[in-house]
Amino acid sequence: MFCNQCEQTAQGIACTKAAGVCGKKAEVAALQDLLTYAVQGLSVVASEGRKNGVVDNAVDRFAAEAIFACLTNVDFDPDRFANWINTAVKLREELKVKVKNAGGNVNFTEAPVSYTPAPTLAELEEQGDQLDLIQKLDTNDDLRSLKQLTLYGIRGLAAYTDHAAILGHEDDAVYAYIHDTMADLARQGQSLEQLVGLALKCGEVNIRAMELLDAGNTGTYGHPVPTEVPLGHKKGKAILVSGHDLRDLELLLKQTEGKGINIYTHGEMLPCHAYPELKKYDHFYGHFGTAWQNQKKEFPEFPGAILFTTNCIQKPEESFEANVFTTGLVGWPGLVHIGDSKDFTPVIERALEMDGFTDDLDKGTVLCGFGRNTVLSVADKVIDGVKNKDIRHFFLVGGCDGAKPGRNYYSDFVDQVPQDCIVMTLACGKFRFFDKKLGDIGGIPRLLDVGQCNDAYSAVQIAVALANAFECDVNELPLSMILSWYEQKACVILLSLLHLGIKDIRLGPSLPAFITPNVLDVLVQNFDIKPIAATAAEDLQTILN
Numbered sequence: 241m242f243c244n245q246c247e248q249t250a251q252g253i254a255c256t257k258a259a260g261v262c263g264k265k266a267e268v269a270a271l272q273d274l275l276t277y278a279v280q281g282l283s284v285v286a287s288e289g290r291k292n293g294v295v296d297n298a299v300d301r302f303a304a305e306a307i308f309a310c311l312t313n314v315d316f317d318p319d320r321f322a323n324w325i326n327t328a329v330k331l332r333e334e335l336k337v338k339v340k341n342a343g344g345n346v347n348f349t350e351a352p353v354s355y356t357p358a359p360t361l362a363e364l365e366e367q368g369d370q371l372d373l374i375q376k377l378d379t380n381d382d383l384r385s386l387k388q389l390t391l392y393g394i395r396g397l398a399a400y401t402d403h404a405a406i407l408g409h410e411d412d413a414v415y416a417y418i419h420d421t422m423a424d425l426a427r428q429g430q431s432l433e434q435l436v437g438l439a440l441k442c443g444e445v446n447i448r449a450m451e452l453l454d455a456g457n458t459g460t461y462g463h464p465v466p467t468e469v470p471l472g473h474k475k476g477k478a479i480l481v482s483g484h485d486l487r488d489l490e491l492l493l494k495q496t497e498g499k500g501i502n503i504y505t506h507g508e509m510l511p512c513h514a515y516p517e518l519k520k521y522d523h524f525y526g527h528f529g530t531a532w533q534n535q536k537k538e539f540p541e542f543p544g545a546i547l548f549t550t551n552c553i554q555k556p557e558e559s560f561e562a563n564v565f566t567t568g569l570v571g572w573p574g575l576v577h578i579g580d581s582k583d584f585t586p587v588i589e590r591a592l593e594m595d596g597f598t599d600d601l602d603k604g605t606v607l608c609g610f611g612r613n614t615v616l617s618v619a620d621k622v623i624d625g626v627k628n629k630d631i632r633h634f635f636l637v638g639g640c641d642g643a644k645p646g647r648n649y650y651s652d653f654v655d656q657v658p659q660d661c662i663v664m665t666l667a668c669g670k671f672r673f674f675d676k677k678l679g680d681i682g683g684i685p686r687l688l689d690v691g692q693c694n695d696a697y698s699a700v701q702i703a704v705a706l707a708n709a710f711e712c713d714v715n716e717l718p719l720s721m722i723l724s725w726y727e728q729k730a731c732v733i734l735l736s737l738l739h740l741g742i743k744d745i746r747l748g749p750s751l752p753a754f755i756t757p758n759v760l761d762v763l764v765q766n767f768d769i770k771p772i773a774a775t776a777a778e779d780l781q782t783i784l785n
Contacts, residue, residue: 241264242254275325276391277352298331305569312728317571381756385759390439465609471604477591477594479502482548489549506529612699625684634720640730641667653722654672659686665689673687696736715741723748
């Protein structure tokens with residue numbers, strides 16, 4: 241196998257052995273490459289189809305799901321990948337007929353368009369291994385690096401696109417970009433400048449995808465409001481929900497009403513407590529667990545059923561996998577998957593069989609719900625605080641978390657932020673420090689939880705509104721971005737920030753292995769992007785002095 245798409249990749253270079261650091265086996269890596277290749281073929285045809293008025297929403301939705309499935313820690317089930325590969329080719333051939341009937345060109349020269357899947361799973365795995373997808377993206381190291389950056393960005397974009405579509409919010413322009421770009425990645429001959437533009441375009445389109453998802457979340461569940469969330473537990477049966485999917489949580493809450501089961505969140509589901517339409521459920525109680533790196537320790541200690549919605553951790557250990565269920569695109573061999581029916585009866589029955597919590601435990605609370613509506617409702621206080629020099633600086637400290645050493649930098653950073661500064665945070669990176677009590681400045685909490693990773697859209701809207709209020713550019717605000725990355729949603733959010741022209745971003749704990757020195761130089765020269773320093777104190781001193 242060859243996989244270097246995430247931050248924890250082996251030796252900071254690539255995972256090349258029988259299994260990756262994340263637990264993904266070489267066979268699954270091969271199938272993911274093969275699925276990507278099959279989707280490239282489908283996208284070539286879909287892109288041509290759009291030129292002739294042939295648009296198939298089923299093809300668009302499938303492509304987003306299939307690309308999303310290749311994102312780190314989403315699905316490690318070989319059988320599901322085999323099904324996606326065969327479906328991609330079936331849809332490709334059906335779409336060819338439609339394009340031909342519409343007068344379009346179907347004499348494609350791109351190799352993925354003529355790909356034929358092998359008949360058995362073992363042979364599909366061999367096809368994927370022989371494909372060597374990443375190395376064959378381009379013979380030039382720098383061009384291949386930019387293609388990887390775009391491909392990984394599209395995987396993050398596909399995740400947000402899929403989440404938004406589940407809530408009924410779609411934009412054909414997003415699907416068109418995905419197809420056009422997947423098709424372009426199957427071709428050779430682009431210049432460095434063209435591929436830089438392709439990557440930045442990914443960031444631009446992702447802003448639209450996050451806007452769609454924001455509209456879906458807030459339109460369905462209301463705008464988040466500041467909410468105190470218990471970190472302890474109360475006596476009774478329990479289900480823990482981890483991941484990102486608000487709709488699955490809502491359906492579970494409905495199906496567990498009156499059954500004596502309390503629902504807890506984990507990871508990036510914490511912000512769900514702030515949505516009015518989810519807050520109304522009396523049995524939606526609190527948040528369990530602390531940080532990403534503690535999940536394997538924490539989950540076996542949870543005395544109830546566990547539901548994973550979208551990517552969250554490596555495959556659960558056998559010691560507690562009987563209590564684990566998955567939904568959406570999440571899949572691991574041996575785990576029960578809740579299908580499209582969204583009937584959570586197996587999860588509920590398992591929770592009722594288990595002991596649940598046998599006592600009440602008060603571990604304090606954390607505060608969430610500081611989306612753009614909440615923050616901008618007190619914008620006058622924020623502006624006055626800056627003008628009166630009560631607020632010296634804003635830091636956005638967040639991003640994706642992981643288990644690789646070095647991430648204590650982010651908790652150290654927040655610990656050392658001066659008392660006259662405010663920290664905004666989002667995504668799972670905040671769980672390094674989300675329960676710190678930093679106090680407030682003039683009634684404004686010094687630690688503002690903006691939400692999930694996709695709520696980077698809210699953070700951008702806050703920054704733009706403040707820039708407008710101060711009649712300056714976003715880069716002229718007393719605002720610094722200190723970001724961690726782990727997987728591909730972080731990649732596409734970074735591309736979105738670069739598209740917006742935001743500069744001086746500090747990224748860590750290490751730079752992407754797939755970025756070559758020449759490509760890094762382009763990013764440094766144009767955006768002043770830089771790695772985090774050896775210590776938080778060094779960066780704070782540089783920023784504030």
